[in-house]
Amino acid sequence: MSSTLAESWERYAATSKPRRATNGCGESTWLNWTQYADHGPDETVLGPVAGRKVLELGSGSGDNLAHLVTLGASGVGIDVAPSREAVARKRWGGLPGVEFRTAEAVEFLEGATEEFDVVLSIFGAVWFTAPDTLMPLVRGRISLGGVLVFSHLPPGSQELQPGKTGMRHDHTPDEWRSLLVGHGFSDVRVSLIDPPEAKAVGTMLVHARAA
Template sequence: MSLAESWDRYAVGSTPRRAENANGDTTWLNWTQYADHGPNEALLGPVAGRRVLELGSGSGSNLAHLVTLGASGLGVDIAPAREAVARERWGDLPGLEFRTVEATAFLSRTDRTFDVVLSIFGAVWFVDPETLLPLIRARMAAGGILAFSHLPAGSQRPRPGRAGMRHDHSPSTWERLLTGHGFTGASASVIDPPEGRTVGTMLVRAVAP
């Protein structure tokens, strides 16, 4: 089974995001694996008028939220089922598009630049940073923001393929990797889980100078 087929099978079995969050909002950005927990899009700064790329866009809900705030958004995901779900739910939203393509393949071929690149439990967790980070950096506008989240090192969560495909790094290692690939202001930390849960969320941010 190919990697795309594995992810597609995983996608088909995923539970869709609910229609509203606890505040009654119909769109929102969620960095963590827990509903109604953690920071919002403020981590990215103002997004109106900015070009946003999401690597591993899933059902498109996080990216759609940024588009409702005035951004233009492109989401790429390796699983065809993800694009189908995203288009069904968000296809009528102007300024938003989705493509089925592997992240490094897209970044290697596109000539577009982006002001914001995000990955929420997405490609940054699963692609070797020595390969992916230079590709991201090359497609980012000056002053652009890269932000991503994933489970902390040592956490367990079923995913397609081998567990070793995940790139679980400590905050200090992420900061070193980002700085080494030309990013500035790199910061990484683990968001504490909500009460009653034990696993936090790694959240990383850096700037393309």
């Protein structure tokens, strides 16, 4: 793992605020695909998760992955910043079926032997890793018919992701469809989630299935 990469994300992690104890509906765990609180679709984007093995690329404080585990999934979350693993373990380490590791996405996938039914990335590694490098590795570790779902800002957005390290891999919906099909995925669906208020930036959500 590049020490520079880890250090950059450590600096970003130091500025991150912890998630609220409950969301607008009073729930203590939930999944949030967008950069806005209480906004956008929920975990149903992934289909049924009970009994499925989940990998999150860029798991941060572990809140999204922990929510899926409370619904019956088992999960592994990786993040390049060591402090994120510590925070996630402190908050969710007692939850059966969840594991957090410090790892860069490409290095983790290259060394992994386990297979996953669901891979997700929320403003995470998919946005910051060359797809021609990352996607073959994801496809190699995802079960046939398994799902890959990720979100990030729409291409051309003027809003910058705080703490971004290096170039973002922004692609149009058509470009993502072509890239994913070319790397062994099918049923590629790309949607743009409108922001909760005018003049704010929306969110791109991409769903694909391992062919």
